[in-house]
Amino acid sequence: MADHGVVDPGAQHWPTPTGQGFGRVLVAVYGIFALAATSRSAVQIATELYKAPLAYLLSAFAALVYIVATVSLARGDMTSRRLATVAITIELVGVLIVGAASEWFASVFQHPTVWTGFGSGYGFVPLVLPFVGLWWLRHTR
């Protein structure tokens, strides 16, 4: 962790690692969602993809986004920060679009994903998480 008090004047400014302090908790929550979404979509796709291809492929996509966000937030170097920003932005757009679409076109979304109903099946954590993630990335910059 950078010591902001006694910085060498010539030294480059290193951002706070995203995987420490509050970041530990954030990474843990992202990890839980990565695990939940991955296990759910793996089984859905393996056994009954034909039933609801859109919903199940969306589940897999969400799982991938959560995995990338978890790993990149945990690593926390400059490249990982950019990757995390992209992943979490996609997550935010995804939960908003899928949330809205599942309200308006309910017939297409009879088989739920993590993002259906703005994440209502998961206590709306999927809706709150990207905002917290983006805030944390700004906060630690």
Next chain:
Amino acid sequence: MTGTYATVVTVVALLLAGWALICTALNRRPTLLLFAAGVLLEALLLVFAVGGVVQMAGSDLHFARAEFVGYLLGCLAIPPLAFYWARGEKSRSGMVVIALAFLIIPVMVLRVQQVWAGSVG
């Protein structure tokens, strides 16, 4: 799968979660005793997983078997991952991570039971 043993696992996990949350509030770092309690929970989960798979093999009920095993293995992965990820954290966040892991175990046990009962597709 819906028997007394699942209840025992749930109660132990909730007690440990309460312990970890109190430690978080008191700003304590993880101790060897908490780690030992985590190992105990892991042992309980291992028996739960083995028992679940044995019970599944001996049953001709129709349910999502891959998902069932997936959740059992997921349960087993959580405590070690939490302790690994919480190590070396200077703030109280490490304890929050451990508390979260203990809190998620009852949810996982519930999902295992739901899959067993066939209500989750």
